[in-house]
Amino acid sequence: MRWILVLLAAILGTVAASVAGVDFGGEFFKIALVKPGRPFEIVTNVHSKRKTETIVSFNGEERVYGADAMNIEVRRPQVAYSQIRRFLGTSMDHPMVSSLTENEYFPYTLTQNLTRGSVALKHNNEHVFLAEELAAMVFGHARQITNDFAEGPVKDWVITVPMYFAEPQRQAIIDAAEIAGVRVLSLIDENTAAALHHGVDYVGLENGAPERIMLFNMGSTSLQVSIVEYTTRVVPDGFKKNKTIVEFEVLSKAWDETLGGAQFDLRLAEKFANEFNTKLKNGQDVRKIPRAMAKLRAAARKTKIVLSANEEIPVVVPSLHADMDYKGHAS
Known part of the structure; x- marks a missing residue:
């Protein structure tokens, strides 16, 4: 497909209503806002950050999002749902779905939605949420922070999707957005969106x-x-x-659907778990303990970021399990 950038400029120059461009990532989402007669702006969230974690957690009956939801994930990982995008439009036997529970140690209870043939998640043995419903909750939060930033309703969205998403996965994105009360003008591949952005200033x-x-x-x-x-x-x-x-x-x-930053996090968390397991008795494995593993994943994410600018970092996780701390190094 050949894209003509002058057409894009013409559309943006004559847009009659605000449009949001949503980069819906596996770990974070980001939003760009285009308003009539104004250059696009990057939406900031309640913490004045340009990117927001793609996660929804439950504190009793309250839904919590973003960085606040990540804090709950460390304490109560069974009620915090991240990596939501991987569930959309897939089945339970999809390798990227089964990997979450079998290889990445997320404490999710998955079930098959017989009507749609897609993945659903059991919550507190009382509720079952479709993957589209969880994504819709995140989209609802995204809509709220966009409306607050725009000082008015923004009903039209363009959403990025991975280039490998098949039709069921793309339709699941559209369904989730509709549940959240927004209209999807278009889906665009992530790399195509980046190419489009590069082309705007291309000489x-x-x-x-x-x-x-x-x-x-x-x-x-x-x-x-x-x-x-x-x-x-x-x-x-x-x-x-x-x-x-x-x-x-x-x-x-x-x-490559299996290679991303989360895999680097997992390798670090595995290293920390192996070292901590040497302190445990009776062959216990800290990976099987949801709260402890959530702490190790959080420590791994922080370690990865620090190692981007440093050659070595001490890693300490207080009270990881059984009143014992984890202490180690990463380089």
Whole structure:
């Protein structure tokens, strides 16, 4: 598919209502807001952050989102639901679904929705939430912070999806958005959205030759790579005027659904768990203890971030299990 950027500029320049562009990631979501006659803005959440954790937790009957929900996940992981996107439009035997409970030690109780054939999650043995319902809760929170930022309702959204999403997964995104009370104008592949953004300010080569670039997108749950070709051409624009049109085409794309930042977190958490298990008796495994494993995942995420700028970091998790601390190092 060939995208013409002058068309995008024309649409944005004449938009009659506010539109939100939602980058719905596996671990975080981000929102861009386009209002009539104004350049786009990045929406900030209640903590004045540009990205918000893709998670919903329950504190009794109250729903909690974002960083506050992450705090609950560490204390009560059985009532905190993250990695929601991986459940959408899939079945229980999908490798990325079964991996969450079998290999990544999330304490979820999954069940099959017989009507839709999709995944549902049991909550407190009292409620069953469809994956679309959980995603709709997150979308509802996203809608609220967008409306607050825009100082008015924003009903129209464009949502990014991974390039490997099949039709059932894309439809599940649309269904979740509709439950949340927003209208999806379009779904766009994540890498295509990045290519579009790059093309807005693209100048082109001096000789006018096509230029190819590679987009490397490693997210929380997957790796996606695209090869994109940009071209420019000059066309008449009124009397004695010309304008330059930028076009791009996605020539090829590839992905790995199993390789993402969460896998780095898991490797660190596994290292910490193995070291702590040497302190336990009777062959106990801290991975089987939901609260302890949630603490190790949180420590792994923090360690990964710190190691991005440091060669070594001491890791301490107080009262990990059985009144014992975990103390170690990562490099």
